[in-house]
Amino acid sequence: MLRTFGVVLATTTLTLAGWAGTLTGAQAQPAPAATPTPGPTYTCPPALPVSGQFLSATTTSITIRYSMLLSPPCGYDPPITVVLFASREDATAWRNPVASAVSGPERYGDLTVGGLTPDSEYWFRFSAGDKHDPYVVSGPVRTLAVSSAACQATVTIDNRWTGGYAATVSVRNTSQQTLNGWQVTWRWSGDERISALWNGVASTSGADVTVRNASYNGTLTPGGGTTFGMLVWTSAVTGGLTLTCGR
Template sequence: MLRTLGVVLATTTLTLAGWAGTLTGAQAQPALSATPLPTPTYTCPPALPVSGQFMSASATSITVRYSMLMTPPCGYNPPMTLVLFASREDATAWLNPVASAVSGPERQGEITVTGLTPDSEYWYRFSAGEKHDPYVINGPVRTLPAGSASCRATITFDNRWTGGYAATVTVRNTAEETLNGWQVTWRWLGDERISALWNGVLTISGPDVTVRNASWNGTLAPGGSTTFGMLVWTNAPGPLTLNCGR
């Protein structure tokens, strides 16, 4: 009887041990593999990453004001390169650039390209590093005829609003002798119209505008400057090319 009970207990112990091993294996959880998260796609806002505004020209140079409006990945970091082309077709295809100049480290400023041909048209675009800006193609802008540049005119937009702006034009004597009398001319390419002008004498003929000096600000020593201001109404402004001379 005792021997039989021992056999039964031994058999029961082995059976329970087998169940324990079976349960342990059933309860073990499989190793979970990490699922990679998708990389988010950054969408750039519908805005130009850089803007350019023609400022002035001499017989052999063109000056453009730039503003880097956005940073990478949607925009650029300085320095910015201004690249000139002899035709819109070349500018569109980024072919046969004729001249270029590099900005400083500022995100806003002016770039002057020199060594140009007098009385010639150019189109300009921007690049930064290895990237060509695909949006801005401005022009034509024209250098002055040879021997005609005795002064330089640049425009500063003091205030902008929907439907117009206020601006100041600076006239600087670039000659080596005193300048006795000056005039600034340009042609509107949009729907602009001047509602007020001060410190100058205004003449308008269709889209062509001429501002001559007033009686008190026509004499400028070498390197000297003066200003006139204007209030302009427009819903569709175009590029503005200022020419300055006697």
């Protein structure tokens, strides 16, 4: 009787020990997976990804100088397209484009858009691939009017004083061909005389004055321009000069 009870007790002890081992294993939990640490967020510099400026015009074309300042993800890769619109409203809304030109692989350069209407205003924007640049809306830029004159000259009085003034004359090629040499003529209305002149060569005959280009500024591309300046002595306050520009 005692032997039987001992066997039963031993068996029960082994069973409990086995159950306790099983319970201990069930309570063990797998180690949690490590949470990946997020990488730093790339911040784009505070700069426009592309810039453009009007360079020159003819009666039927406009040339824009562009520069792609940033690469993706903050900017664009070439080629880039300059797109012209007939109004600022259309340009802002990216609707009704009237003409465009596509660059080569260069990140900066000049783009000429042709097939335009003489003496008309345009606004320009940029796109690259399927992306419309959201920042640059520039204009208006204007094509030249149809004119028989090869060039146009305008005068600006920079400063006046008793006995004279300083003036700047702007010369612009209004033809569709490169201008190799120009001259500006006018007639004095009183006792004016040139005391100093730069960026040009002056000659006079009585009250008539002719200023020709210097050796370094006589070649003007269509729509291109240059300036010359002068100091003028006079005993009276005079009005503006009537200038004629030609080859």
